[in-house]
Amino acid sequence: xxxxxxxxxxxxxxxxxxxxxxxxxxxxxxxxxxxxxxxxxxxxxxxxxxxxxxxxxxxxxxxxxxxxxxxxxxxxxxxxxxxxxxxxxxxxxxxxxxxxxxxxxxxxxxxxxxxxxxxxxxxxxxxxxxxxxxxxxxxxxxxxxxxxxxxxxxxxxxxxxxxxxxxxxxxxxxxxxxxxxxxxxxxxxxxxxxxxxxxxxxxxxxxxxxxxxxxxxxxxxxxxxxxxxxxxxxxxxxxxxxxxxxxxxx
Numbered sequence: 001x002x003x004x005x006x007x008x009x010x011x012x013x014x015x016x017x018x019x020x021x022x023x024x025x026x027x028x029x030x031x032x033x034x035x036x037x038x039x040x041x042x043x044x045x046x047x048x049x050x051x052x053x054x055x056x057x058x059x060x061x062x063x064x065x066x067x068x069x070x071x072x073x074x075x076x077x078x079x080x081x082x083x084x085x086x087x088x089x090x091x092x093x094x095x096x097x098x099x100x101x102x103x104x105x106x107x108x109x110x111x112x113x114x115x116x117x118x119x120x121x122x123x124x125x126x127x128x129x130x131x132x133x134x135x136x137x138x139x140x141x142x143x144x145x146x147x148x149x150x151x152x153x154x155x156x157x158x159x160x161x162x163x164x165x166x167x168x169x170x171x172x173x174x175x176x177x178x179x180x181x182x183x184x185x186x187x188x189x190x191x192x193x194x195x196x197x198x199x200x201x202x203x204x205x206x207x208x209x210x211x212x213x214x215x216x217x218x219x220x221x222x223x224x225x226x227x228x229x230x231x232x233x234x235x236x237x238x239x240x241x242x243x244x245x246x247x248x249x250x
Contacts, residue, residue, distance in 0.1 A: 006063035006242035008041040011097050013070045014048060014090055031151075032068050032114075035222040039235035041242065048092045052099055059103055064110040064213075064242030067097055067117025069220060072183055078128040085132040085182060098124045105191070110213035110241035112234060115181050118206065118216030125189030133182050133202065140200045144182045151223040155179035158204045158219075164195035165215060166205045169237045170230040177204065177219035184218060192216075213241035 010033065012026040026047045033043040044062060046055075059065075071088015075081055077098065082089075097117070101124035104111040113121040119129050133140050141156045154176040160167045167173065175196075185203040188194060196205035196217070208214040215238075221231035 003243060005040055005042045006239055007044050008036045008064045008066055008242060009044045009046045009062035010066040010068060011046045011100060013093055028068060031222040035225045035235045038225055038232060039239040041239040048096050055099055064238050065100055065104050067101060067113040067120055069115030073119050073123055075131055078123045080129060080131050083131060105214060108212050110238055112238040113216035115218055115220055118218050119183055121216045122185045122189050122192060125191050127185060127189035128187040130184050130186045133184055141198055143179045145180050151178060151220060152227055153178055156198055158196045158198055160196045165207050166195040169233045178223055179219055181218060213238060
């Protein structure tokens with residue numbers, strides 16, 4: 001029996017490309033598409049600017065979704081208050097990703113949410129965020145690795161809950177992770193269950209146990225797939241849940 005590789009949609013962000021005449025582009029770091037491909041999926045980029053009806057038309061043709069990292073979620077979406085630490089807000093990206101997160105949960109579509117993606121997922125389901133970890137959580141470990149450090153730099157450990165899909169995929173109770181964020185889950189959405197935490201209590205992973213596959217992590221496994229098989233396993237879990245083979249045996 002031939003199994004068609006699943007189409008994994010990955011949302012994008014807007015960047016200005018410096019040229020003689022600068023232009024705006026929709027883009028994504030290659031590490032995301034490479035990790036999806038390495039896990040056996042076919043990555044498909046989801047542009048911003050689409051109407052919700054067109055987003056849903058595209059959503060129905062995808063087998064799984066990835067919400068990647070990026071700038072801050074607009075605090076207005078969760079009742080927070082912006083301060084000088086909030087950067088990279090893109091209202092259209094928030095709109096696109098909140099729609100994709102809610103629609104994936106409602107339609108049992110497999111979803112892997114990474115860093116900002118986990119924050120989007122939590123907000124989409126009714127949760128809130130710490131606007132800035134350093135100024136709001138006394139004694140927090142370093143979660144925002146300086147820009148001059150490589151993206152696979154391991155910043156701190158996490159403790160993984162044993163009775164979780166996160167644990168079954170990663171195969172252990174502890175792991176070192178990279179960390180490139182200054183916001184995190186504050187009030188956890190009612191449908192989400194915490195499955196990993198940092199030493200300071202910051203939520204590092206969450207999932208919906210009753211869903212075929214909804215898992216979010218606060219670190220960047222796409223930058224660690226060549227260093228740690230457990231990180232690639234997160235993408236393999238998404239691809240397996242999104243595949244025709246999985247659909248046949250589920």
